[in-house]
Amino acid sequence: MADPISRQLDNIQSMLVxxxxxxxxxxxxxxxxxxxxAGLFLSSDLVFTAEQIPDTTQRALVWLVFIAxxxxxxxxxDWHLTRRVKAARDETWSFIHRQVVKLMWxxxxxxxxxxxxxxxxxxxxxxCTVWLVLIGLALYVHGLFSEEVLEWAGGxxxxxxVAGLAARLPFETMKWIAASVFGLGLPMLSxxxxxxxxxxxxxxxxxxxxxxxxxxxxxxxxxxxxxxxxPPEVPVTPLDTYRSGADLSGLRIVGxxxxxxxxxxVEVSGDLFRPAADAILPLTLDQPLEIxxxxxxxxxxxxxxxxxxxxxxxxxxxxxxxxRASLDPxxxxxxxxxxxxxxxxxNARRH
Numbered sequence: 001m002a003d004p005i006s007r008q009l010d011n012i013q014s015m016l017v018x019x020x021x022x023x024x025x026x027x028x029x030x031x032x033x034x035x036x037x038a039g040l041f042l043s044s045d046l047v048f049t050a051e052q053i054p055d056t057t058q059r060a061l062v063w064l065v066f067i068a069x070x071x072x073x074x075x076x077x078d079w080h081l082t083r084r085v086k087a088a089r090d091e092t093w094s095f096i097h098r099q100v101v102k103l104m105w106x107x108x109x110x111x112x113x114x115x116x117x118x119x120x121x122x123x124x125x126x127x128c129t130v131w132l133v134l135i136g137l138a139l140y141v142h143g144l145f146s147e148e149v150l151e152w153a154g155g156x157x158x159x160x161x162v163a164g165l166a167a168r169l170p171f172e173t174m175k176w177i178a179a180s181v182f183g184l185g186l187p188m189l190s191x192x193x194x195x196x197x198x199x200x201x202x203x204x205x206x207x208x209x210x211x212x213x214x215x216x217x218x219x220x221x222x223x224x225x226x227x228x229x230x231p232p233e234v235p236v237t238p239l240d241t242y243r244s245g246a247d248l249s250g251l252r253i254v255g256x257x258x259x260x261x262x263x264x265x266v267e268v269s270g271d272l273f274r275p276a277a278d279a280i281l282p283l284t285l286d287q288p289l290e291i292x293x294x295x296x297x298x299x300x301x302x303x304x305x306x307x308x309x310x311x312x313x314x315x316x317x318x319x320x321x322x323x324r325a326s327l328d329p330x331x332x333x334x335x336x337x338x339x340x341x342x343x344x345x346x347n348a349r350r351h
Contacts, residue, residue: 036074038183060119132161
């Protein structure tokens with residue numbers, strides 16, 4: 001008698017759970033949104049770059065349209081396929097499901113607008129974190145009404161984004177992590193969907209741990225491999241010799257001695273200050289530096305003499321802690337600011 005009663009109780013509990021979690025995340029939804037997001041991250045260095053579109057406003061508008069097309073295409077394909085699947089199962093769109101879909105679109109719209117705003121107001125170093133938090137929040141909210149595994153994954157994605165920002169990981173590293181979360185993590189997550197069934201905590205913990213390891217292992221291993229591809233060693237050319245040479249072709253390491261003046265040319269625009277060709281901030285190197293140059297153009301690899309190579313775009317060297325304006329009878333109007341540049345804080349490409 002115990003077995004039939006237990007089965008009945010299990011059936012009743014299953015019905016209650018399905019009533020509480022009355023949504024269903026379709027597998028194709030995770031695949032479409034994941035591939036769309038990963039494609040945006042992976043193409044960011046290839047299309048619509050500053051070299052291709054020098055004007056910032058035009059580049060920002062092009063990227064806004066590009067993001068809208070990619071995410072809009074993924075959203076439309078998701079809606080069309082979901083409608084067809086629901087029709088085949090003779091299901092209707094519930095009120096809660098419609099509201100969750102609206103929230104998803106709202107969060108993706110916020111991400112697109114934040115990306116657009118970074119072209120004018122800065123903060124691009126937080127771009128990957130913002131997108132991870134937004135997609136994590138979307139999955140977590142959806143999981144509250146559908147799949148418990150989505151709650152776990154959403155919380156983990158939010159934690160990954162916040163932890164990367166708190167650890168000050170280089171933007172390139174965060175970009176590959178974000179691409180992996182979207183392109184690898186979301187399709188993998190589609191395979192863990194179990195139609196809202198209750199699972200033991202130990203099983204959920206194992207699924208979450210395995211998913212996290214796979215999502216993080218791929219980009220970190222790829223980034224480590226790329227960092228291990230060191231520039232070839234060639235003789236160091238002193239700056240004076242390099243400047244006097246007529247042939248700049250090929251790969252060279254140019255040595256800049258301490259005391260070298262490095263003028264920083266500032267492009268002034270807007271309607272308050274008059275553009276000036278002589279707006280230059282004169283800086284002087286306090287320590288020697290070696291720069292890798294290919295055909296007369298720096299590759300972005302720099303190092304202290306005899307030290308490890310560092311990739312300039314993967315470092316957090318420069319910060320402006322404060323800026324203030326003053327007006328006094330002695331000096332007249334002036335703007336003061338602090339510029340902090342820490343070379344030793346960069347990430348080494350070789351140890």
